[in-house]
Amino acid sequence: MSRFLSAAALAAEIRAGRRKAAEVVEERLADIAARNALSNAFTEVTAARARAEAAAVDAQVAAGRDPGPMAGVPVAVKNLFDLAGVTTLAGAKIERDSPPARADAFLVERMRQAGAVMLGALNMDEYAYGFTTENEHFGPCRNPHGRERIAGGSSGGSAVAVADGLVPITLGSDTNGSIRVPASLCGIWGLKPTYGRLSRRGAFLFAASFDHLGPFARDVADLALAYNALQGDDPLDHAQQWRGVEPVSAVAEIGGLRIAVADDHFARGGHAEAFAAVEAVARALGVTRRVTIPDAALGRAAAFLITMAEGANLHLPNLRRRPQDFDRATRDRFLAGALLPAHWVQQAQRLRAAYQAKALRLFDEVDVILAPATPYVAPRIGQDMIEVDGSRIPVRPNLGVYTQPISCIGLPVIAAPIAEPARIGTPEGLPIGVQLIAAPWQEARLFRLAAHLEKLGVCAAPEPKA
Amino acid sequence: MPEFDPAAYAAQAAAAIGLPLDPAHLPGVAMNLGLAARMAALVETLPLGPAAEAAPVFVAGREKGR
DSSP states (O other): OOSSHHHHHHHHHHTTTTSSHHHHHHHHHHHHHHHHHHHEEEEEEOOHHHHHHHHHHHHHTTTTTOTTTTTOOOOEETBBBTTTTOOOTTTTTTGGOOOOSOOOOOHHHHHHHHHHHEEEOOOOOOGOOOOOOOTTTTTEEEEEEEEEEEEOOOSSHHHHHTTTTSSSSSEEESSSSSTTHHHHHTEEEEEOOOTTOOTTTTBBOOOOOTTTEEESSSSSHHHHHHHHHHHHHHHTTOOOOOOOOOOOOOOOTTHHHHHHEOOOGGGSOHHHHHHHHHHHHHHHOOOEEEEOOHHHHHHHHHHHHHHHHHHHHHHHHHHOGGGSSHHHHHHHHHHHHOOOOHHHHHHHHHHHHHHHHHHHHHGTTTEEEESSSOOSSBBBTTTTTTTTTTEEEEGGGGTTTTTHHTTTTTEEEEEEBOOOGGTOOGGGOOEEEEEEESSSTOOOHHHHHHHHHHTTBBBBOOOOOO | OOOOHHHHHHHHHHTHHHHHHHOGGGGHHHHHHHHHHHHHHHHHHHHHOOOOOOOOOOOOOOOTOO
C-alpha cells in the first residue's frame, strides 16, 4: 500500500465508519516523529489538539452525524497561520517572544469545520521573504527528492510535508511565488487562488498588496477538497471580494477551453527543463498557440519594489530595535526596503494597474496560459549562484522570475507537477512544475484542466525515491 | 546629475526615519538598494499618464448583508 494518503478517500472511509480518525492521527504522529528530522518540515506538532479533534470526529460518526467533507483528514499549516494556543512564528526568532495566538486563522477554522484534524505548523523563510526555506533559526527544509537540495519557499515546509507523505493537505502563502515555487521543486500540486478570494485573517502578513493563501496536495481531487472547504465570507479581511462559494471539482473536462503557451519573458531566463516541462504539457494537449503577456518583466520589477517597501514597513519597529535578531538572509533586504524613495513604490503601484489592464485583455482570446513555474529544479542547500544563459546570477531571487509577474496582478494559478520528470530530462530526475494561469475568479477552469492533465498522465506528483 | 550612491543614500535615509544602521549591515543594505534601483529603472521605462491610477483602491465600507 502506498504510504501516501488520499485525503478524499480517507475522509470517505472515516465518514462511513470504516476507519477511525483517532487511529489515523496516531499513525501520522508516529510517522512525523520518525521522519520529520529527514526534512525538517514541522516546527511544531500539535499532538494534543490533533487527538482531541480526531476524537470529536469519531464521536460525530458514532452519533450518526456527518463531520464534514474533510472528516479526519490530517492537515498542517505554514507557521504564519494562527493556531489557537500556539505562538505564530512566521519563521522568525523574534516572534518566539510573542504571546500564543488567541484564535485560529480563518482558513484553519474553515478546515476544522469541515472535519480536518490539525497536526501542526511548518517551516518557512523568515517572514515569508525568500524562495528557499533555508531558515537560519529553524534550519533548512530538505527536499524529499534529494535531501541535500532546497524545498523551495517560502512555504517550504508546507510543500515538503505533502511531498514526503507526512500529511496529505497543507496550507501555505504566496506573495511572489511562495506556493508555486516549492510545489514545483517538490513535485506536488499547489493552488494560488485569485487575489481576494480567500480570507487572510489570522495569517501573518508579508506584503499585503500581494498576499495570497492556498493549499498543497498530492492530487487534484485533494486540492479541490481543500479549496472548496477554504472558501467562506470574511468581512474582516478588507481585501476579500466575496462572490459566494464557487465550488470546483476534479472532473477532467476541457471542452471549449482555449489554451496557449506564454512566450517572451516566460521563454527565456531558465534552464532547459523549465521549458521542456511546459512543452510536455502543451504537447499532451495539442496546444501550439503562443501568447505574450505584455510587460511581464516590468510587472516583476514592480512586485519586487512593492514587496520590499511593504515588508520593511511592517517590521520597522523590530528593524530599529533588534536588527541582529533577523535572519541574515532577510535582514539587509528589509533594511533596504525601509529606505526606498516613495516615488519608486508609487510608480510601481501605478505600473501594476497599467500592466494588469493589458494582461487581462489576453483573456478575451484565451482561457488558460501555460508558463514555467520555476527556472530550474531544486538547487543545493547553500548554493548562492547559478549559470543561466551564460551568466552567473544569484540563485535565490531568480527562483521567482516566472511567478512574480503573475501574483503581481492576482491571477489564479495551479502549479502542476510533471509526472515523470526524468523523461523530460530534468537533472537527476528532480521534479519541476508548470503554471496553469487563468483570468481572475476562473479557478474552476484550472481545476478542469489540472484533472485532465492528471488523467492523461502528464501531470502527477512523482514519488520520492527514498 | 550625480550617480546614485546606495551607501551614502542609505546612511541619510536611515537617519530620516530613525533607523540605526550597523556599519556591518551597510554593504548588504547598499547591495539591495542597488538592486532596487535597477528594478526602479525598469519600472520607469513604462510611460504613465496622469490618469494612470495606483493599483490599490480604498474601499470605504461594505454594504450590510453582503
